[in-house]
Every structure is written in structure tokens, then in C-alpha cells.
Amino acid sequence: MLNIAFYFQAHQPFRLRNYLFFDIGKKHNYYDKSLNRDIIQRVVTNSYMPANRMFQKLIKQYGDKVKINLILSGTLLDQLEVHAPKTIDSFQRLIKTGQVELLGTTYSHSLSFLQNEEVFLTELESYEIKVKELFGIKPKVFSNGCLTYSDNIAGILDAVGYLGVLTDSADAVLNGATINQVYRSARSPAVKLLFRHRHLSDDISLRFSNQSWDQWPLSAEKYMDWIKKLNKTDRVLNLWMDYGAIGEHQKEDTGIFGFMEKLFSNMAADKKINLSKATELLALRKRPKPLSIDAPLSCTGDLTMSSWRENDMQKEAFETLYSLYPKIAMVTDQAILRDWYYLQSSDHFYYMGTNADDQHTQFSPYALPYEACINYMNVLSDFRLRVEEYLRSH
Amino acid sequence: MLGWEFPPYISGGLGTACHGLTQALLKKGVEIDFVLPHAQMRKSRKSFRIISASSVSIGKRQVNNTITGLDRLQKDFLQRHNLSGRSLYPFSGGYGDGLYEEVYWYALALEAIARTNDFDVVHAHDWLTYPAGIAAKMISGKPLFVHVHATEYDRSPKINPTVYHLEKRGMQAANMVLAVSELTRKTILGRYGIPANKVLVSYNGVATAKRKIKSPSPRYLKEKIVTFLGRVTYQKGPEYFIEAARKVLNVNQNVRFVIAGNGDLLGKMILKVAGYKMLSKFHFTGFLKGSQVDQMLSMSDVYVMPSVSEPFGIAPLEAMKSGVPVIISRQSGVSEVLPSAIKVNFWDTDALANAINGVLEYASLSDEIKRNGESDLSDLTWSKTAAVVNSAYQTATKPYNIC
Structure with missing residues (x-):
């Protein structure tokens, strides 16, 4: 029996205006x-x-044969509440079916875990409050933005009640072992580790409509064949992608909806496949092998933090932001704290990226990474003034 | 008078200079037709008209391309271009990709103008209009003045041979070459081989009215502000500004630096600042419009122009008029007319850092510079410039003077 878990990440940052x-x-x-x-x-x-x-x-059609997992950032939920409240209702209905698991994440889709574990913790807590309020649940499995992870947060995740974490695969970490299994953190044994199958995920989310791909066009049948070819001992298959892959990055006219519907129908009907929620996977292996993940992983091309923290602009903007934390820790003003979260979204640093391999400009509201840097630093200057002013007057 | 910029069609100091000179010459009784590649407004007084080359019906070329210097262009690509039956050429008047092409058609437009208009002198500002100036001179037989606001040696470390050739042709064909500073005059003699008796220095002026900023921006930032205002290009020396900033920040944290302007080095400069971990002390505003320039100056405690090569440099004068103390490089023409400004060699970032920190920290120094600056400024009038130019016009148009 192959347990397949689909994870759809939906996130939108608060993009900055042209701030002079x-x-x-x-x-x-x-x-x-x-x-x-x-x-x-x-x-x-x-x-x-x-x-x-x-x-x-x-x-409705297949009952508990169809299950999916969702990752919804706090900054997305805040924006949906204002601009598309019906979508919140729609997510609520979906989660209410019991067949959809909502994973935990950072409120702002941030990289705070790299810099300040205390900030990371407060983000988890804020996110928990948000989803409790909207969906009445407490997530059990964690997935950071873009699957970023390293062992330094395993202890925190354990402490706040997470049982597992989904991250990206890395050959160096696995050292020849299969990614299609459940592991546990060597640092915090109570925390289980799940790894995404990069290739099969990207076949859908990135390559589905790419006509120069030698496997184009991709049909549900062909995809099922690939899954059947996985090693017989593999127990778990984690397929993670941006939710926007269905209908936004792969537009409706590529046939993505028909493909997904067919794929899920086929999987639901297949006796050897068990579509799963993330928590269901964690118990599959009685004695999971421990793994250490010291260097941070992510879902990007080179699996590292290079998309957000490679050039000097990114590094300095990042460090300047988090250098404010000792002051922020004394602030209780809701407007300032809200901006504190929104300014942490990793997207702001992604827009400053200069690595041509990444698609920085494609998803960036800026024409050039330098503009992203200038704008962000200007905003940060004002933000710092506000924090200092607040602390003077309180 | 031929020029590529004139307010409101302006992108830099050239337009400001053309405007200042024109206004002052008009006061001296000179009548001027100013030909822009493209202008929408039509000034039509008897004494002053703005003519848009876009609305000039272009006829058959009469003047040989070798004489205008345009033969260089023609070999490259001009054969491919024709008006396809139309008689008007749609000039953009910018500095974009089709610049050479516009220079070519602008010269042809001037042939047409020279055939139908009456004038005594042709006065061409910067290389873009030199071929047109030569053409107008050939058609009309009137003396040509070329006015050198900048040379190719000021623009980039790598000389563009086509631009150099057009500049040289213009200077050779001119009856008189006007240079905006002694520095520029030396370049014209040394690099272009133009005889000294043909090259006259005519400094730019500055509009005399003290600059009144309508609503000065309140100071929110507690740090002092050091401003670089200009294009972010090799010529303007932004790198030296950053190096000096680094040295200032080593001893004085109570300061922020602003680079106000755009240019091909902007990205490189931001990375440089980030590399020094100074991003939170640096601001990049991009290109500033007129009112934003005022606002920027009203927030500034010192203005720095570390130009590597600056034929004149009007911008620091604007800063001085706003009461901002300025530090300029010795490699700028404007330093010749500002005896009391602080001057440093652009490469000497120690001296630059020292000067910046001094002006910021010692109020008495800053006050002294401002006071002396005002008296320097009062000597720099466009009226003086116009007197020099007008007297050269008079000499050149005397009947016995055959150039």
C-alpha cells in the first residue's frame, strides 16, 4: 500500500507600495x-x-478515499478576509469535511527560524490563534514557507505540540536512504520528518503545460504509471506544490483541472493507493530512523536559502529587520506588530534576488532587484522610527 | 540656436543652461529661434520662437555628409532609413536607441530651416546638434558657434569614436567654440586639437533669485543628511561618495547618505553599499522631479559632488541657492567659479570624508561656507555669460571678419 499525501501551499505576501x-x-x-x-x-x-x-x-463523490493537505499563510488569510471573504468560507467548508488537513506554518511565510528562534515561536503562536479563530482547529504537522527547515527548530516544534514536519528532500541528508518514508529528527526524537518527492511534484506544478518537456502532454494515466514504478518498499509519497499551480501558474486552458480530477479519481479507485492526511503518515513506521538536518533546506532549485539570502542586499536587509527584535519584544501596539509580521514575509527578500536561475523577476512587482532593496529599506527606516517613538512614549 | 533640451523638455543641466543663456541674451536684444527635435508648445514672440524639428518639412539633402561628419553614421545604418514618402520625421527628442538616426534627420531639418529662415549666427549646443549646425552654416554662410557643455571624455571612461568624431567635426567647422569652463577648454585644445584662439570660456550662470522652497520638509530623521544628487554614472563619481561615506560612518554614526538619481551604475552602487553593510544608513531615491529636488535639498545638511569629470556642473549652484553647503571635486568646471567652496580631488576619499564630517560636525564651518557661497553666487549671472557670448557674436558677424 502506497500512502500518498498531496500538500497545497497557498500564500500571498503584503506587497509594498512605492515608498519614497x-x-x-x-x-x-x-x-x-x-x-x-x-x-x-x-x-x-x-x-x-x-x-x-x-x-x-x-x-462528495469518493468520501474518505480523497484526502488533501493545505498550508495557508497568515498573510494570505488576512488578505482573503478583506478582499475575498467567500474564499474563507470555501476553505472552511473544505476543512469541515474532515478529509482536509490544515498544516501549521509561520504567520508571514517568513524565514525567522534562520535568525531568531524567539521570533519564530511568536509567529507559530500567532498563526495558531488565527486558524483556531477561523477554522476551530490546532494543526499537528508543520510546514514552513517553501518547505524551509533545519534542526534548530525541531525542539520548538516539539514544545508547542507539533508531531511532524514536512520539508524538501536532500540527498546529502538522506545519504542513500529513500525519501519515500517517515523519519524522525535526531535532535528531537518526538518530531517526525516527511520529505517531498521533488520530481513528481514538479512534474505537475512546473512542467505540466511545458510543451518542450519530452513528457508533454501529461495524462493522469501516464502519471499513475510513474507512481506504480516507485520502489515496492516505498510506503509514503509526499507531493507538495503551490496551490496556484492549479489554475494560476497552469491556467485552466492547459487542462490542469481535468487532469487533477482524473488523477484523484484514479487514485481514489486504486486499491493499492491510500490518499492521506499528513498526521496519518506519521504512525506508519513504528521505529523511524533518525536524521540530522543541520544546514537549512528549502524547495528552491539548489535546496538552500540562496533565493532569499545570497547577495549582500538580501543579507543586510534581513539582518537589519531582525536587529529590531529586542525593541519589538517590548511593543504591544497591534498596528506595529502587524507590520512586524508583514515585513518578515520571505517574498520581500526574494524580490531582491539576483540569481538568474531563480524566477525572481517573474513573481516580483519590481522591475529590478535593486528597486526591491531600496523600497524595503525605506519602509524599514520608517518602521524603526515608529518602534523607537512608541518605546519613548510608553 | 540648436539644442536637444529646453524647459520643459529637459533631462539635465543642458536644458537649464540653454534656458538661462537664452533669457539673458533676449534681454540684451538678441532675437532667438530655438530649434528642438521635438516640442509641443510653440513660443512665438517676435524675439523668441521655439521651433520643433518634428514639424519641419524635410527636403532633399544638400550638404555633403563628410562635411557634417554624418558619413560615419551613414556607413553604419543610415542607408536603411528613409522617410518613406513622408516629409516629417517623428523625433522623440530623447536620448534613446534611435539617437544617431535623430541626429541625422535633425541635421536635414536644419538644412530646410536654413533655406527659409533669416538669421545672423548659428549656435549649436553639444554634439547632437553639431552636424545640424554645420549644415545650417553651409546653407546660409553664417558663422557657426558650437557650445561645448560636455565632451565625450567627460561621459565615460571608454570613448565612443562616433561621438568623438562628430564633436571634433563640429569644433573644426565652427567659427568659435564656447567652453563652459577652463577645464573643458583644456580638453578641447588637448584632446580635439582645436586652435587656442578659437576657444572661448563662457561660464554658466545661475538664476539669481534665492531659491524659496514652498513647503520645507520637516525633519523626521534625527541623523544629519549628506546628499549626492545627479545621474548615477561613472562621470559623477558615486563610488567615491560611497567610499567616503564608509569612512565617515566609521567615526560618526549620526548621519545618513542619500543618492538621489538614476543611472547605469545604480545597481552596482546598491550592491556596493550592501557589501559594506551600510544599507540602513543609505537611501536611494531614484530620479527626482523638480519639486522633489527642492524637498531633497531642504532636508540636506551637505551636498557632495565628487564628479570624476564635470565640464561645469550646475547642480551644486542650485544646492547653494537653497542654503546647503557644498563639497565639490576639483575635477569640475564649476570649482573654477566657486573660490570659497570646499574642493577635494575626487579620488581622495579621505579628504572627502574629512570634509563631510567637518561640515556636519562644526556648525561654524558650515555657516561660513554658506555665507561665502552666497557671495560667490552673486558673481555668477547669466547676464555676464550672455555678455561674453553676445560680444563674440558681434565680432563674428562684423563684415570684415571672414572666418
């Missing part, structure tokens, strides 16, 4: 409201809503 040097100290509205609204509404229309409807229908 002259605005520093004067204006404290940092976000491009209309751009963010437009993007939310576009992605909701193209992807989240029709995909939700599709899964709702599949679950």
Missing part, C-alpha cells in the same frame, strides 16, 4: 492595496475557488 525616501517619518502605510487586492482576486478566481470546488466535489 520622503515618506520616511511621515507616512506609515506601506502596502500597495490595489495591487494586492488585484492579485488576490485574480488568484482566487483562477485557482483557489475553482480548485476548492473541485476537491469539494471529489470528496
